[in-house]
Amino acid sequence: MSQLIPLFIxxxxxxxxxxxxxxxxxxxxxxxxxxxxxxxxxxxSFLSLFLVNKYGVLIYKVGGWRPPLGITLVLDGLSSLLLxxxxxxxxxxxxxxINYMExxxxxxxxxxxxxxxxxxxxxVVATGDLFNLFVFLELASVAxxxxxxxxxxxEELEASxxxxxxxxxxxxxxxxGIGIIYSFTSTLNMADIAKTLGGSLNKVVVFAGILFFxxxxxxxxxxxxxxxxxxxxxxxxxxxxxxxxGLLIKSLGIYSLVRVIxxxxxxxxxxxxxxMFLGTVSIMVGVVLAIGxxxxxxxxAYHSISQVGYIILGIGLGTPLGILGGLxxxxxxxxxxxxxxLNSGAVEYSTGSRQLLKIKDLGLRSKMPFTSLTTLIAxxxxxxxxxxxxxxxxxxVIFSCIKAGFFGYAFWAIVGSILTLASFMKVYRxxxxxxxxxxxxxxxxxxxxxxxxxxxxxxxxxxxxxxxxKFSNFFLGPAQKTLLEAKNYSTINDFVxxxx
Amino acid sequence: MAGSKxxxxxxxxxxxxxxKERKMLEQKNNNTSEQKNKNTLEQTESKGxxxxxxxxxxxxxxxxxLYGIYIVLxxxxxxxxxxxxxxxxxxxxxxxxxxxGKEEVLKRFSxxxxxxxxxxxxxxxxxxxxxxxxxxxxxxxxxxxKGAPFNLFSAGNIPLYNIAIGIKVSSGxxxxxxxxxxxxxxxxxxxx
Numbered sequence: 001m002s003q004l005i006p007l008f009i010x011x012x013x014x015x016x017x018x019x020x021x022x023x024x025x026x027x028x029x030x031x032x033x034x035x036x037x038x039x040x041x042x043x044x045s046f047l048s049l050f051l052v053n054k055y056g057v058l059i060y061k062v063g064g065w066r067p068p069l070g071i072t073l074v075l076d077g078l079s080s081l082l083l084x085x086x087x088x089x090x091x092x093x094x095x096x097x098i099n100y101m102e103x104x105x106x107x108x109x110x111x112x113x114x115x116x117x118x119x120x121x122x123x124v125v126a127t128g129d130l131f132n133l134f135v136f137l138e139l140a141s142v143a144x145x146x147x148x149x150x151x152x153x154x155e156e157l158e159a160s161x162x163x164x165x166x167x168x169x170x171x172x173x174x175x176x177g178i179g180i181i182y183s184f185t186s187t188l189n190m191a192d193i194a195k196t197l198g199g200s201l202n203k204v205v206v207f208a209g210i211l212f213f214x215x216x217x218x219x220x221x222x223x224x225x226x227x228x229x230x231x232x233x234x235x236x237x238x239x240x241x242x243x244x245x246g247l248l249i250k251s252l253g254i255y256s257l258v259r260v261i262x263x264x265x266x267x268x269x270x271x272x273x274x275x276m277f278l279g280t281v282s283i284m285v286g287v288v289l290a291i292g293x294x295x296x297x298x299x300x301a302y303h304s305i306s307q308v309g310y311i312i313l314g315i316g317l318g319t320p321l322g323i324l325g326g327l328x329x330x331x332x333x334x335x336x337x338x339x340x341x342l343n344s345g346a347v348e349y350s351t352g353s354r355q356l357l358k359i360k361d362l363g364l365r366s367k368m369p370f371t372s373l374t375t376l377i378a379x380x381x382x383x384x385x386x387x388x389x390x391x392x393x394x395x396x397v398i399f400s401c402i403k404a405g406f407f408g409y410a411f412w413a414i415v416g417s418i419l420t421l422a423s424f425m426k427v428y429r430x431x432x433x434x435x436x437x438x439x440x441x442x443x444x445x446x447x448x449x450x451x452x453x454x455x456x457x458x459x460x461x462x463x464x465x466x467x468x469x470k471f472s473n474f475f476l477g478p479a480q481k482t483l484l485e486a487k488n489y490s491t492i493n494d495f496v497x498x499x500x
Numbered sequence: 501m502a503g504s505k506x507x508x509x510x511x512x513x514x515x516x517x518x519x520k521e522r523k524m525l526e527q528k529n530n531n532t533s534e535q536k537n538k539n540t541l542e543q544t545e546s547k548g549x550x551x552x553x554x555x556x557x558x559x560x561x562x563x564x565x566l567y568g569i570y571i572v573l574x575x576x577x578x579x580x581x582x583x584x585x586x587x588x589x590x591x592x593x594x595x596x597x598x599x600x601g602k603e604e605v606l607k608r609f610s611x612x613x614x615x616x617x618x619x620x621x622x623x624x625x626x627x628x629x630x631x632x633x634x635x636x637x638x639x640x641x642x643x644x645x646k647g648a649p650f651n652l653f654s655a656g657n658i659p660l661y662n663i664a665i666g667i668k669v670s671s672g673x674x675x676x677x678x679x680x681x682x683x684x685x686x687x688x689x690x691x692x
Contacts, residue, residue, distance in 0.1 A: 006638040013626055021619030024612075063632065063639035 001051050002058040005073040007044055008083060008122040009136075011037050016115035023108040030108040031098045034115060038091040041122075045080070045087040052080040052478050057492045059128065067128075067493040068192045074128035074492065077478025081327060082125040082255050084475075085334045086247050089456075090118050096342050096452035097239040099445070100349060104237065110150060117143035117243070121251040128492075130178050130188045130264070137174070137219075137252055141167050144248055147240045148232050159235035166218060166228040173215035180208040181265075190264045194490035199266040209267045212260050213274070220253020222312060223282040226305050230289075233304065234297035234354075238345020241297060245304045246338035250330055254308065258315055263482070263489035268318060275316025280409050282309030283416035291423045296344040296354040296431060299423065300337065303382065306416060307333045313413060314397040315483065319404050323483050325396030327476050332389040332463060336381040339456040343375040346445045346453065347431060356430040363436025367443075370450045372432045377457040379428055383421035389460055392467040548601035557599040564592040572666035576655040582665025589666065590673035602681050611682075614675045621668025628660050 015037040023030045051058060052075060060073040075083075094114070101107045120140025127133050145167070149160035182188055184204050185196040197205060218225040229249075233241050262268050286306030293299035311333065314326025348354045350368060365372045381388035384395075394417055401410035444450070466472050482489070548554065572585030597605040632640035647654030 003633075010626070010630060010638065014623075014630075017619055017623040017626060020615065021623055061637060063641070064635075064637040 001055070002060040002073075002075070004044055004048060004051070005058065005060040005075050005126055006062070008041065008087075008126050009073075009119055011041055012115040012119035012122065016112045016119065019108050019112045019115065023111075027107040030111045034094045034111045035091075035098070037115065038087065038094045038118070041087040041118075042084075042091045045084040048075055048080045049084055049475065049478075051075070052077055053474060056478075057495050059492065059495055068187055068189050071132050072128035072189065072191075072493075073126045074191075075126065076489075076492065077480070077482040078255070078259065078327075079125045081331065081476065081479040082251055083122060085331055086118070086121050086125065086251055088459075089246050089334050089338050090114075090243060092452045092456050093239045093243050093338065093342075095455075096242075096345075096449050097237075098448040100239060100345055100449055101237065103349070104150065110147070110237075113143045113147050113150075114240070114243070116140075117147065117248070121247055125251050125255055128190050130181065130190050130193065130260075132188075133190075133256065134171070134174060134178055137256065138171060140248065140252055141171065141219075144240075144244060148236045148244075150237055150240065151235070156235040159231040163228045163232035166225075170215045170218035170225075173211045173218070177208045177211035177215065180204060180211070184208075189493070190259075191490055191493045194264050194266060194487075195493075197266060198490075199487065201267075201270070205265055206267065206270065209261055209265050209271065212265070213257065213271065216253055216257035216260065217278070220249050220257060220308055220312075221305055222253075222278050222308065223285050223305065224278070226282070226286070229305060230298055230301045233301035233341075234295060238297075238341055238348065241300075241345070242338035242341035245301065245341060246334040249304065249308060250311075250334060254311055254315075254330065258483065262486040266487060268486050272316055272318050275312050276406070276409060279309045279312030279314075279316055280412045282306060282312065284309075284412055287416050287419040287423065291419060291426070294356050296347065296356055296427065297341065299356075299427065300340050300344060303340075303420065303423070304337060306420065307337065307382070309416070310394060310397050310413065313409060314400065317397075317400055317404060317406070319400055320480065320484055321396060321400035321403060324472065324476055324480050325393055325400055327479050327483075328396060328466060328472070329390075329393035331466070331476075332381065332393045332460075335456060335463060336378045336388075336390060336460050339374060339378040339453060339460065340382065342449070342453050342456070343371055343378060346371045346449055349445055349449070350442050351440075356427065360430040360433050361436060361438045362440060362442060363433060364442065365432040365434050367436075368432075368445070370444055370454065374453040374457040375432065376428065377460055379424040381460045383424050384417045385421075387461070387464065389464040389466070392464055396467075547604060549599050553599050557595060561592050561595055564595060565589060568592060568666075568670070572662055573652070573659065575662035576658045577650050577652070582662035583669050585662070586666040586669025587673060589670035590677070593670075593674045594677050597677070597681070602678075606678070609674075611675070611678060614671050614678065617667055617671035618675060621664050621666075621671060624664035625661060625668065628657055628664060632657075 015033055019030050019033060023033075048058075056076075058075040059067070060075075061067065062071045062073060065071070094111075097110070097114075101110050104110065117140050120136045120138075120143060123136030124133055124140065127136060145160050145164045148163055149156050178188075181193060184202075185193050187193055187196060214225070218228075221229040233245050236244060261271050283306050286302050286304070286309060290299050290302035290306065293302060307329070311326045311330045314322045314324075314329060317323070317326075344354055346368070347359060347364065350371075351359050351362060351364070353359055377388065381390040384391045394413070398410050398413050398417075401407075401413065466475055568585045568588030568591070570585070571580040571588055572582055575581030575585065593605070593609065629639045631642055632638055635642040641656035641658075643656045646656050649655075653659075
């Protein structure tokens with residue numbers, strides 16, 4: 001059954017290349033192609049979740065080479081959860097871009113770059129080789145630089161340049177860390193590195209860990225490394241903002257950080273407090289900076305920093321409940337933050353502006369009922385109002401902090417949640433006001449955009465059921481187990497013989 | 501504002517010279533075709549570099565191309581390979597462009613061709629990798645007979661990968677060069 005794993009990389013790459021090869025004028029073909037590929041990927045990712053629950057760990061030998069020598073693709077609990085998140089959300093994003101990307105020229109170039117980025121993200125998550133991780137990370141990053149600059153206006157090019165520089169610095173740190181680890185252990189297979197190190201706290205390993213922390217932290221935009229995000233995310237077209245904020249900073253940032261530090265280097269205890277501290281600082285800094293923003297998408301970008309803080313806080317805590325909350329919040333955040341970015345894109349699509357002060361007199365609540373409704377659901381989810389998914393994941397994170405005796409961190413997490421609610425009340429009040437002094441013809445967005453937003457908001461409500469034990473054991477349990485028993489990762493190469 | 505149709509990817513790529521510029525060029529070309537019978541030599545000489553450079557280019561460019569193809573095909577038995585050979589192939593096209601000017605070359609190799617070959621190289625590489633599924637694994641060598649070492653037909657599917665990489669790298673590098681050349685035209689248009 002491990003034959004399924006390479007499909008996560010093959011299918012989007014094939015779609016990207018076929019797009020650039022055959023599609024010239026008729027962009028309907030590339031719509032259908034990318035929709036088909038992302039849909040089949042999300043089906044396969046659901047299937048992989050079943051496989052992980054049944055078999056535990058699946059390993060694929062690329063080219064038939066045995067693990068310490070060849071490159072492996074590993075499907076365990078954590079990667080299957082991330083693959084599900086990436087593939088599911090990217091399906092809705094490509095559904096949304098059918099109508100949204102009409103206003104740009106050369107839509108097929110967009111799909112090519114988007115599918116390349118998807119291949120990179122899937123590859124980072126699925127690979128079991130440290131240098132292969134770096135290659136896929138660069139693939140996704142380079143595609144995202146081009147996508148941020150897709151409008152080719154002045155601000156977009158500037159933001160893309162800034163993002164490219166900062167992200168290249170991060171890649172440099174990661175490459176240096178990989179080099180140090182390779183010279184120390186003479187292997188690049190991640191499980192084999194974990195086996196060779198055996199949890200030693202050698203100074204070289206700690207130094208490499210700090211380099212990885214800086215590099216992946218920059219990709220994940222934890223607070224001291226967050227400066228590129230508020231420029232890069234708003235400048236991109238809305239579907240790309242959604243996939244950058246919802247997927248890229250999670251798969252390239254949080255997943256890689258946690259995988260390398262927890263599973264490969266085995267520095268879970270050492271990095272627990274720094275992760276928690278920087279997570280809490282991220283929560284507060286992100287939300288305080290977000291409250292003052294008047295640009296819809298820029299405000300959302302600052303909230304990304306803040307919400308990443310919750311994930312880092314939960315996972316950094318390291319208790320079973322904390323890790324569960326962090327992973328749950330990771331899944332939820334990718335749903336509601338991409339939904340919010342798609343909503344801001346819908347507002348921009350219809351009104352031509354995303355400045356809250358400019359759209360406040362238009363009376364959008366009656367003119368755009370679908371967008372208004374889905375924004376309401378997403379806002380309530382992100383600010384943690386009870387029936388929605390954001391409430392449960394934040395509750396678990398805060399509760400696990402209290403249970404572990406970290407009352408200060410729990411306090412700041414609660415304050416951050418309240419401030420999030422305040423800033424989204426501001427967004428909703430200004431963007432979807434009822435009174436309209438200005439009489440302008442404004443239409444609701446086209447069908448596919450509505451469909452994507454409605455289904456994402458439905459998922460926001462449905463995923464709150466993951467709070468129940470029955471579902472969370474299935475969806476989040478394997479991933480939680482991967483991080484909780486981090487040392488077991490070193491033994492996964494032994495599974496190669498058992499499962500073909 | 502995002503989404504205005506002034507200067508965008510599509511404009512730069514599909515109409516390499518922009519709307520206005522292209523029309524002017526087409527008119528110019530029509531004029532030249534009318535005058536072609538009178539003085540062809542003068543027209544071609546007026547673009548690009550001097551007669552000496554053009555003559556030397558005519559002699560050497562084929563050799564450079566051939567050497568690039570040699571490096572690609574012998575990648576598995578001698579130093580070099582798909583990337584190095586692809587760079588040399590791209591250099592031969594760039595050489596032509598430097599000597600004869602961009603209009604002359606783009607008439608023969610338009611950006612459409614370059615995009616096509618770039619996609620083709622990547623798809624070929626992936627296709628060969630997918631063919632490995634036939635033998636059981638992604639990227640697996642599906643040839644049963646690997647051939648004798650140091651023969652041209654040996655080393656399984658590595659020569660095929662080299663050819664795919666050669667196509668991809670040569671067209672990609674040439675595309676980058678063309679893109680940099682054409683970007684200047686768009687800038688000039690903005691200034692006017």
